[in-house]
Amino acid sequence: MITKIFLITVFSIGTIAFTGKGAAFAVSAEENYKFYCTQCHGSDGKGEGANSKPKVVGIDLPEMSVTPRNHTNPEDMNKLTDTDIESAISGGGAAVSKSTIMPPWGKTLTEAEIKDLTAYLRKLCKCKGK
Ligand code: HEC
Numbered sequence: 057m058i059t060k061i062f063l064i065t066v067f068s069i070g071t072i073a074f075t076g077k078g079a080a081f082a083v084s085a086e087e088n089y090k091f092y093c094t095q096c097h098g099s100d101g102k103g104e105g106a107n108s109k110p111k112v113v114g115i116d117l118p119e120m121s122v123t124p125r126n127h128t129n130p131e132d133m134n135k136l137t138d139t140d141i142e143s144a145i146s147g148g149g150a151a152v153s154k155s156t157i158m159p160p161w162g163k164t165l166t167e168a169e170i171k172d173l174t175a176y177l178r179k180l181c182k183c184k185g186k
Pocket residue numbers: 088089092093094095096097107122123124125136140141144145149152153154155156157158159161173177
């Protein structure tokens with residue numbers, strides 16, 4: 057499992073380094089999710105990434121007492137509008153009065169990438185939001 061995550065990360069770094077932000081070749085939402093989000097939200101989006109279990113990977117990160125959102129839970133995800141999700145991704149937890157462990161991505165990802173990620177999360181939860 058760890059090896060798999062490592063390989064995915066190495067592959068993603070290669071892809072990002074090659075394309076870069078705003079380059080001619082677009083990186084898919086799934087690739088962005090794997091690169092930026094799975095270490096906390098998990099490779100399947102269930103909120104069980106390596107960072108959500110700091111004790112397991114040997115890092116003591118007490119702030120991680122707030123667990124990453126399970127993006128596959130329709131009940132939780134339905135409470136969020138697309139705008140809520142976009143604000144959370146762009147401005148991080150602080151922008152939506154949630155845990156600041158959720159980092160802001162507005163300077164890393166383009167608006168289009170954030171919209172694509174939002175659509176990707178809607179696929180994971182199989183829900184439309186309110
Ligand atoms: C360092 C760990 C970490 C990373 C990396 C991370 N998140 Fe999060 N995320 C969190 C945590 C923790 C929460 C829960 C915040 C809360 O409920 O207070 C969260 C919550 C969220 C939420 C829900 C916000 C809400 O209003 O309920 C969305 C949407 C989200 N993350 C999307 C993403 C996306 C997309 C990425 C990748 C671009 C990402 N996250 C990367 C830790 C992370």
